[in-house]
Amino acid sequence: MNAADASAVTYARLRATDPDRWLATALTWRRWAALAGALCTEFGDLLNRLRGSWSGAAAEAALATLGALRRRAAYFRVVCWRADQALSEFGAALRRARALLDRAGATARGHGLKIDDYGTVHGHPGTDEAVRAVTGALSSALAVAAEADRTAATRLTALAELASPPAPATFPPCTAPPDEVRRWWEQFSPAERTWLLVASPAAFAGADGIPIADRDIANRLLLDDARLELDRMRTAGAGPGRVRDLRDGLDRLTARLAEEGAPRAYLIDLGLDGEGRAVVALGDPDRSAHVLTHVPGMTSDLKSLGGELTRAERVAVRAGELGPAEPASAVLWLGYDAPDFVHEAASDRQARDGAAELIRFQEALRATHEGGPAHQTVLGHSYGSLVVGEAAAAGGLRADRVVFVGSPGVGVDSVSELRFPADRVWSTTSPTDPIQFAVAPRDVLPDGRKHLWFGRNPSEPGFGAHVFASQFDAGHLGYWDRGGPALDALARITLGGAP
Amino acid sequence: MNPDFEVDTVGLHRDATAIAAFADRVTGAAAAAPVADAAPRWATTTATAFAADSARRLVITLGHNTAETAARIREAAAAYEETDTRVATRLAR
Numbered sequence: 001m002n003a004a005d006a007s008a009v010t011y012a013r014l015r016a017t018d019p020d021r022w023l024a025t026a027l028t029w030r031r032w033a034a035l036a037g038a039l040c041t042e043f044g045d046l047l048n049r050l051r052g053s054w055s056g057a058a059a060e061a062a063l064a065t066l067g068a069l070r071r072r073a074a075y076f077r078v079v080c081w082r083a084d085q086a087l088s089e090f091g092a093a094l095r096r097a098r099a100l101l102d103r104a105g106a107t108a109r110g111h112g113l114k115i116d117d118y119g120t121v122h123g124h125p126g127t128d129e130a131v132r133a134v135t136g137a138l139s140s141a142l143a144v145a146a147e148a149d150r151t152a153a154t155r156l157t158a159l160a161e162l163a164s165p166p167a168p169a170t171f172p173p174c175t176a177p178p179d180e181v182r183r184w185w186e187q188f189s190p191a192e193r194t195w196l197l198v199a200s201p202a203a204f205a206g207a208d209g210i211p212i213a214d215r216d217i218a219n220r221l222l223l224d225d226a227r228l229e230l231d232r233m234r235t236a237g238a239g240p241g242r243v244r245d246l247r248d249g250l251d252r253l254t255a256r257l258a259e260e261g262a263p264r265a266y267l268i269d270l271g272l273d274g275e276g277r278a279v280v281a282l283g284d285p286d287r288s289a290h291v292l293t294h295v296p297g298m299t300s301d302l303k304s305l306g307g308e309l310t311r312a313e314r315v316a317v318r319a320g321e322l323g324p325a326e327p328a329s330a331v332l333w334l335g336y337d338a339p340d341f342v343h344e345a346a347s348d349r350q351a352r353d354g355a356a357e358l359i360r361f362q363e364a365l366r367a368t369h370e371g372g373p374a375h376q377t378v379l380g381h382s383y384g385s386l387v388v389g390e391a392a393a394a395g396g397l398r399a400d401r402v403v404f405v406g407s408p409g410v411g412v413d414s415v416s417e418l419r420f421p422a423d424r425v426w427s428t429t430s431p432t433d434p435i436q437f438a439v440a441p442r443d444v445l446p447d448g449r450k451h452l453w454f455g456r457n458p459s460e461p462g463f464g465a466h467v468f469a470s471q472f473d474a475g476h477l478g479y480w481d482r483g484g485p486a487l488d489a490l491a492r493i494t495l496g497g498a499p
Numbered sequence: 500m501n502p503d504f505e506v507d508t509v510g511l512h513r514d515a516t517a518i519a520a521f522a523d524r525v526t527g528a529a530a531a532a533p534v535a536d537a538a539p540r541w542a543t544t545t546a547t548a549f550a551a552d553s554a555r556r557l558v559i560t561l562g563h564n565t566a567e568t569a570a571r572i573r574e575a576a577a578a579y580e581e582t583d584t585r586v587a588t589r590l591a592r
Contacts, residue, residue: 013539021536025547028533032554035528039521046518050572053510056503058575065568066518069561073525076557083533083550090543149541156546160553 010142010149011119014097020261022091026084027260033080033220034258036073041224043070071165074198078217079159082194085213086155088264089284089327093148096324100141103324108134140325151287163191171203178360178367181209197221206269208364212286219267220257226250229272246276249302253278256309263316263329265309274337276302280309282316283329285365290319290328291374292494293365293399295358297382297406300338308332311381311480318491328494335361339383348386348411348454355390362391362398375496379403382435382476385410386454395419401426403493404465405486406433406476409454415464426466426493428486429459430474468499508583511576518569526562529555 047066050059108115111130114122119138123131172184188196197204197217202225204210205218227250234243257265263283271277285291294312309332316330336354344350358378366373378399380388389410391397397420404410404427415422429436438453458465470479470486479486489499532555535547 013541016539017541022543025533025535028531032528032531032533035531039525039528042521042524046514046521049517050511050514053507053514055505059506062568062572062575066565069565069568072557072561072564076554076561079550079554079557083547083554087535087543087547149543153542153546156543156550159550162553162557 006146007139007142008118008120010146011138012117014094014101014141014145017094017098019091019094019098022087022094023261026087026091026264029080029084029087030258033077033084036077036080037224040070040073040077043073071198074221075194078194078197078221081217081220082159082190082213083156085216085264085266085284086152089287090148090152092263092283092320093144093327096320096327097141097145097148099321099324100137100144104134104137104141107137144325158190161189161191163189163195165195165199166192169196172209174207176209178209178364181207182211182367185210185214206271208360209367211368212266212268212281212284212365215268216266216281219270222270223250223254223257223267226270226272233272242275245301245303246272249276249278249305252306253280253302256280256306263313263320268331269335272302274301275340276305277334277337278302278305279331279333279335279361280305281329281331282309282313283327285329285331285374286368286370287327288329288374289326290323290494290496291365291376292316292319292328292330292490293333293358293362293376293378294330295333295336295354295378295380295384295387296338297380297384298339298344300334300384301340302334305332305334308334314480314482314487315379315490315494318487319494322488322491323495323497326495328491330494331365333358333361336387346453348390351383351386351390351411351454354387355394358387358391359394359397363396366398375400375494377401377403377494379405379490380407380410381405381479382408385458389418389454389458392418392420392425400424400496401493403427403490404458405470405479405490406430406435406474407452407454407458408435408438409452409456410458411454413451413456413463415458422464423466425458425464426468426499427458427463428468428470428479428489429457430470430476430479430486431472432474433476435476466499468493506576506579508576508580511572511579515569515573515576518572519566522562522566522569525565526559529558529562 047063050063111127113127113130113134121131121134166188172181193214197214201218201221205215205222230243230247257267266281266284268281269279292315296308300308312330312332316328319328335357337350339350362376365376376399378388385404385407388402392402393412401424402420406429412418415425436457456463459467468489471484474486492499532551535544
C-alpha cells in the first residue's frame with residue numbers, strides 16, 4: 001500500500017471510529033483487572049484457611065503450589081492493566097485525532113472546500129491557501145491516529161509473551177539516579193518486568209526512574225496493602241479522625257483510578273504518613289509531549305486530593321483542546337508534607353524539604369520519557385509556589401517553565417535569584433486573591449512595596465516574571481474555573497506557548 | 500516424630516471443595532474477556548483480540564491448575580483417612 005492509499009484508509013477508519021468505544025474497551029480491561037484482584041484476595045483467604053487445617057511438609061508443598069498460582073493470577077491482573085493503559089492512551093489519541101479532523105472539516109466548510117471520501121481536499125480557484133491549511137490539518141490528524149495505532153498494537157502484542165519469572169535481581173541502590181534505574185529496568189523484557197512488579201511491587205512503586213506506567217501498576221497492586229495498613233493503624237491506636245480521613249481519601253482515589261473516560265489516571269506514588277500524600281498523573285507523562293506538574297499548597301492531603309486533581313485535570317483537558325496535535329499530561333504532585341496549619345505554613349521548612357523531592361521527580365520524568373524529552377512545566381499554587389521557588393532557586397530543576405499561581409512569595413525577591421532562566425518564569429495573582437495580603441511584618445522592599453510572607457510577590461512587575469492575567473473574581477482557588485482566562489493561560493503555557 | 504505435622508481431614512476436605520469451587524470461578528472469569536469493536540479495523544483491533552485471547556488462555560489454565568491442586572488436596576485428605584483407618588485396623592488385631 002503506498003502512502004496515499006494508507007492515508008486514505010486511515011482517513012476512512014478515523015471517520016468511522018468513535019474514540020469513546022475504545023475508552024470503553026479500556027474500561028472493560030480495567031474491570032477485568034478488578035475481577036482478577038478479587039480472585040487474588042480469595043486466593044489469599046484460601047491459603048490462610050488451608051494453614052488452619054493442615055501443616056507439615058505436604059501442606060507446605062500445597063501452599064507453595066497455591067502461592068505460585070496466586071502470583072500467576074496477579075500476573076494476569078497486571079496484563080489487564082497493561083492492556084487498559086495501552087487502550088486508554090489509544091482512545092485519548094483518537095479523540096485528539098478526531099478533534100483535528102473536525103477542525104479541518106470546519107475550516108473546509110468555511111472556505112467552501114470539499115473533502116472527499118479518500119481525505120483529498122478539493123478547492124476552487126483562489127482557495128490554494130485554504131486547501132493547504134485543511135490538508136495540513138488532515139495530515140496532522142491522520143499522523144496522530146496512525147502513530148497511536150502503531151504504538152497501541154505494539155504494546156498489546158507484547159502482552160502475549162509469557163516469560164518465566166526472571167532470576168532474583170539485585171535492585172539499584174535507593175540513591176541511584178533515575179536514569180541509572182531506568183537503564184537497569186530496561187535489561188528485562190516486558191514479561192519479566194511484569195513478574196518483577198508482581199513479586200516486589202513495593203520496590204518499584206516509589207522508585208524514580210521506573211517508567212510511570214509500571215509505577216502505576218506497582219502502586220495499584222499495593223492499594224489493598226494500604227487498606228490493611230489503615231486497619232493496623234486503627235488497631236494500634238492512631239487517631240480515629242486521621243485514620244478516617246486517610247480511608248476517605250484512599251476510597252476517593254481508588255474510585256478515580258477506576259473511573260471511565262480520559263484522561264486515564266496513573267498512580268505514581270502513595271504514602272499514608274502524616275495526612276497522606278500521593279502523586280497522580282492524568283494521561284501517561286512518559287508518552288506526552290507536554291507535561292505539567294501541579295504542586296498544591298497548604299492543607300493538601302490525601303483527603304483533599306480530589307479537588308487538586310480536578311484542577312490539574314482541567315489544565316490537561318484544556319491543553320488537549322487547544323493543542324490536539326500533541327498529547328499533554330498533568331501530574332498532581334503531592335509528594336511533600338504540605339503544611340496543615342497556619343503556624344506550619346509560616347515556615348519554609350516543608351517547602352525546602354519538598355523542593356529536593358520535586359527536583360528528583362522532575363529528573364525522573366526526564367529519565368523515563370519515551371523518545372526525546374517532554375516539554376515540562378512545573379506549577380506551584382499557594383504554598384506550593386514556595387516549593388517550586390525553592391526548587392528553582394536550588395538549581396538543577398529539570399523543567400522548561402515554572403509557573404507561580406496565587407503565591408505568598410517564592411523564597412526570593414527576583415527572578416535573577418532563581419537558578420532558572422528568567423524568561424521561562426510565569427506568575428499570576430488574581431486581584432481578589434487574599435494571599436497578596438499575607439505580608440511579612442518585618443520587611444519593606446527598596447521600591448516601598450511590602451514583602452509577602454516568603455518574599456516579593458512574583459506577580460509584581462519588580463519580580464521580573466512574565467505576569468499573566470487571571471479573572472478578577474478568582475479569589476485563591478478560582479484560577480482553574482472553566483471559561484476563565486487563567487485556565488486558558490495555564491494550558492497555553494503548558495503547551496509551550498504564550499498565555 | 501514430626502511435631503509440625505497436623506491434619507484436620509474433615510477441614511481439608513472442606514478446603515479442597517472450596518478451592519475447587521474457587522477454581523470454577525477463576526475459569527469462569529475468562530468469560531469476562533474484553534471484546535473490541537471489530538470495525539473499523541485498526542492494527543490495534545487485531546492486537547486487542549490477540550491480547551484478550553492470550554489472557555483468556557492464561558485464566559483458563561490457571562483455573563485448571565487450581566482445580567488440579569484442589570483434587571490433589573482432596574486425594575491427600577482421603578489418603579490420610581485411609582491410612583488412619585488401615586493402621587487402626589492393623590493395630591486393633
